[in-house]
Amino acid sequence: MSNVNTTATIEKExxxxxxxxxxxxxxxPGHRMCAGCGATIxxxxxxxxxxxxxxxxxxxxxxxxxxxxxxxPYTAWEDSYIHNAFENAGATLSGVETAYKALRKRGRLPEKxxxxxxxxxxxxxxYDIGFQSLSGAMERGHDMVYVCYDNGAYxxxxxxxxSATPMFADTTTxxxxxCSDGKIQYRKDLTAIIAEHHVPYAAQxxxxxxxxxxxxKAAKAIYTEGPAFLNMMTPCPRGWxxxxxxxxxxxxLAVETCYWPLFEVDHGKWSLSYxxxxxxxxxxxLRPQGRFKHLFxxxxxxxxxxxxxxxxxxxxxxxxxxxx
Amino acid sequence: MKSIRERMSGNEAVAYAIRQVNPxxxxxxxxxxxTEIPQMVSTYIANxxxxxxxxxxxxxHSAMSAAIGSEAAxxxxxxxxxxxxLALMWEELLLAASNxxxxxxxxxxxxxxxxxxxxxxxxxxxxxxxxxxxxxxxxNNQEAYDNYIQAFPIAEDPxxxxxxxxxxxGFITSHAVENIELLEDDPVREFVGTYQxxxxxxxxxxxxxxxxxxxxxxxxxxxxxxxxxxxxxxxVILEVAERFEKMSGRRYGFFEExxxxxxxxxxxIMGSAAGTAKAAVDELREExxxxxxxxxxxxxxxxxxxxxxxxxxxxxxxxxxxxxxxNGCCGPLGMEVPAALYxxxxxxxxxxxxxxxxxxxxxxxxxxxxxxxxxxxxxGRMQAxxxxxxxxxxx
Numbered sequence: 159m160s161n162v163n164t165t166a167t168i169e170k171e172x173x174x175x176x177x178x179x180x181x182x183x184x185x186x187p188g189h190r191m192c193a194g195c196g197a198t199i200x201x202x203x204x205x206x207x208x209x210x211x212x213x214x215x216x217x218x219x220x221x222x223x224x225x226x227x228x229x230x231p232y233t234a235w236e237d238s239y240i241h242n243a244f245e246n247a248g249a250t251l252s253g254v255e256t257a258y259k260a261l262r263k264r265g266r267l268p269e270k271x272x273x274x275x276x277x278x279x280x281x282x283x284x285y286d287i288g289f290q291s292l293s294g295a296m297e298r299g300h301d302m303v304y305v306c307y308d309n310g311a312y313x314x315x316x317x318x319x320x321s322a323t324p325m326f327a328d329t330t331t332x333x334x335x336x337c338s339d340g341k342i343q344y345r346k347d348l349t350a351i352i353a354e355h356h357v358p359y360a361a362q363x364x365x366x367x368x369x370x371x372x373x374x375k376a377a378k379a380i381y382t383e384g385p386a387f388l389n390m391m392t393p394c395p396r397g398w399x400x401x402x403x404x405x406x407x408x409x410x411l412a413v414e415t416c417y418w419p420l421f422e423v424d425h426g427k428w429s430l431s432y433x434x435x436x437x438x439x440x441x442x443x444l445r446p447q448g449r450f451k452h453l454f455x456x457x458x459x460x461x462x463x464x465x466x467x468x469x470x471x472x473x474x475x476x477x478x479x480x481x482x
Numbered sequence: 483m484k485s486i487r488e489r490m491s492g493n494e495a496v497a498y499a500i501r502q503v504n505p506x507x508x509x510x511x512x513x514x515x516x517t518e519i520p521q522m523v524s525t526y527i528a529n530x531x532x533x534x535x536x537x538x539x540x541x542x543h544s545a546m547s548a549a550i551g552s553e554a555a556x557x558x559x560x561x562x563x564x565x566x567x568l569a570l571m572w573e574e575l576l577l578a579a580s581n582x583x584x585x586x587x588x589x590x591x592x593x594x595x596x597x598x599x600x601x602x603x604x605x606x607x608x609x610x611x612x613x614x615x616x617x618x619x620x621x622n623n624q625e626a627y628d629n630y631i632q633a634f635p636i637a638e639d640p641x642x643x644x645x646x647x648x649x650x651x652g653f654i655t656s657h658a659v660e661n662i663e664l665l666e667d668d669p670v671r672e673f674v675g676t677y678q679x680x681x682x683x684x685x686x687x688x689x690x691x692x693x694x695x696x697x698x699x700x701x702x703x704x705x706x707x708x709x710x711x712x713x714x715x716x717x718v719i720l721e722v723a724e725r726f727e728k729m730s731g732r733r734y735g736f737f738e739e740x741x742x743x744x745x746x747x748x749x750x751i752m753g754s755a756a757g758t759a760k761a762a763v764d765e766l767r768e769e770x771x772x773x774x775x776x777x778x779x780x781x782x783x784x785x786x787x788x789x790x791x792x793x794x795x796x797x798x799x800x801x802x803x804x805x806x807x808x809n810g811c812c813g814p815l816g817m818e819v820p821a822a823l824y825x826x827x828x829x830x831x832x833x834x835x836x837x838x839x840x841x842x843x844x845x846x847x848x849x850x851x852x853x854x855x856x857x858x859x860x861x862g863r864m865q866a867x868x869x870x871x872x873x874x875x876x877x
Contacts, residue, residue: 213686213689215555215683215684217551224695225695228691228693228695229694229695229696229697230694230695230696230697230700230701231694231700233691233694235689235691236689237689238683238684238685238689238690238691238692239683239689239690239691239692240551240554240691240692240693241692241693241694241695242547242550242551242574242577242693243547243573243574243577246543246544246547246574248544249509249539249543249544249545249547249548250547250548250550250551251551252537252544252548252551253507253509253537253547253548253549253550253551253552253553253554253555253559254552254554254555254683254684255551256507256509256535256537256548256551256552256557257506257507257535257551257552257553257555257556257557257559257683258555258684259535260506260507260534260535260552260557261506261555261556261557261684263533263535264506264533266556267684267686268686271686273684290540290541290544291540291541291543291544291547293540294539294540294541294544297540298538298539
């Protein structure tokens with residue numbers, strides 16, 4: 159039955175990579191995502207957290223993932239799947255979840271069938287154009303998970319800035335040039351914003367070497383009753399301009415520099431999932447990425463300092479919230 | 483069939499029909515003048531009269547998005563809106579139709595901004611005329627109620643699988659209280675039946691994918707299939723109307739012909755103003771004028787052939803648009819009706835009148851003036867004005 163797994167029983171599950179990789183793939187090979195795409199790796203990991211007997215309806219905002227995974231007449235999804243439009247993955251899945259409630263209540267679904275509802279959107283479809291729809295779905299309390307695969311720009315349309323794009327990134331709508339340092343604004347902190355909706359579960363994760371953080375948080379998000387939000391940093395080799403093989407190192411540096419801290423907010427309780435022993439300077443994360451190349455030109459040291467200041471300020475805030 | 487004599491507003495009548503149908507899911511967002519409908523449904527739910535799942539969404543865009551998710555999941559789903567609400571749904575209306583989802587939407591017609599105004603015209607419905615929805619317009623509360631009950635079997639017919647918009651005039655119909663004959667709950671429920679989709683997201687063991695990316699090699703066939711379904715819908719609309727007549731004794735078709743059999747002059751009109759036109763026709767008939775009204779009920783699919791046959795033989799036609807098209811020459815009916823006549827080689831004088839925008843009054847005297855003008859045109863004493871406004875301020 160629905161959500162018999164409490165947070166406590168989920169925490170006891172075996173999330174070792176060896177065990178998790180035994181689970182069947184629910185996003186099958188043959189899709190058209192780029193080689194080395196972080197989103198694909200992340201989505202497969204999220205779906206691995208589903209228990210084998212459970213069915214799912216997958217929602218998807220318009221974006222790379224959608225146009226590459228369900229191109230008529232082929233679908234890479236093993237579960238029922240619905241793509242509607244760019245800005246409404248939250249609302250669409252909230253309709254599916256409500257239909258489930260209605261059909262179940264009216265005895266039109268077999269009692270033994272258990273469905274979970276998971277929707278994926280990129281940062282454009284989540285932080286920006288789909289923000290209202292996401293906020294509404296979270297506030298109304300639907301039993302669903304919204305997973306943002308955050309690659310920090312509108313990658314599907316060709317690397318335009320979003321409100322998730324880091325400061326100073328060189329994108330096609332914030333190009334670095336003689337009169338421009340790249341994007342001038344700070345990035346939006348969406349995980350905190352959704353946590354402030356006081357949903358039962360919100361968390362931030364990325365691809366770590368044993369995937370435990372991602373698998374565990376996906377399981378908690380899926381099996382916590384009520385709305386849950388998972389913000390998953392998934393690098394895009396095309397947009398970030400790093401060597402495709404370096405994806406795991408890029409993710410490690412995002413975490414070790416505290417650019418992308420791993421944390422969760424479980425029923426209002428903020429906690430760090432990982433605390434770097436020696437916080438690395440932000441340059442270590444920025445240097446391997448072509449989108450920040452201009453920051454390393456002589457005379458731009460102050461930009462790196464500004465970036466570091468912002469990372470430090472946010473990390474301190476987060477530590478404070480988690481220490482309460 | 484026993485009927486229940488009542489008096490209620492158009493909004494109350496539709497809410498009453500919703501209570502009888504007891505749909506699975508209703509996502510809705512408030513907007514004047516349709517707001518009463520979700521309010522009344524919420525009250526039915528709160529009082530335990532129905533067990534529909536109501537989703538109080540944060541916008542009309544999300545109302546239609548959630549409706550699409552719900553209907554695709556296998557639940558009978560409906561919503562209600564007006565004006566800007568329908569405009570905000572526009573993108574999603576296209577998706578509801580192209581995903582072949584038999585949703586039902588009650589449109590309480592209200593003008594589109596700007597200037598912002600809450601009163602009736604048909605610019606909201608007409609603005610969505612090419613979104614692939616079946617559109618049925620009502621003259622009064624009775625028709626709003628009857629059309630609503632017929633909407634589900636039309637939409638859900640396997641030959642159709644298209645969404646239906648059931649339209650009534652804001653305030654004029656939605657808020658005015660009139661006599662009505664309601665049907666009993668059980669026959670209505672039997673008439674509507676249970677929604678049994680062929681494929682749906684929550685079909686255990688038979689997963690389905692909805693909303694593909696489709697390349698040029700495939701997309702055009704999907705659009706043609708959608709158009710074919712719209713064409714098929716005409717036949718189904720008539721079949722459902724026949725079944726409805728057996729239950730209720732009330733007869734419906736693509737349009738109503740009121741005293742047109744020998745009419746020299748006909749007014750083609752949609753919605754509540756048809757009642758005004760009929761009253762004027764009755765008075766003019768007393769004076770010996772051969773005049774009639776053709777009230778269009780089904781705007782999509784557009785019954786071009788049947789309309790043409792009904793109009794064949796009249797001397798002049800007034801085509802009434804409660805909507806401007808801003809194309810510099812005519813309103814939406816002013817475009818489609820002459821096209822239908824021309825393609826069926828029925829040549830008659832016609833004038834396209836724009837009336838009642840943003841709730842402007844339209845009276846029996848206006849109708850009489852129009853018929854007088856039609857006679858001048860038909861007799862060759864006056865050149866037909868192609869695009870004329872009724873009841874504009876003179877100063």
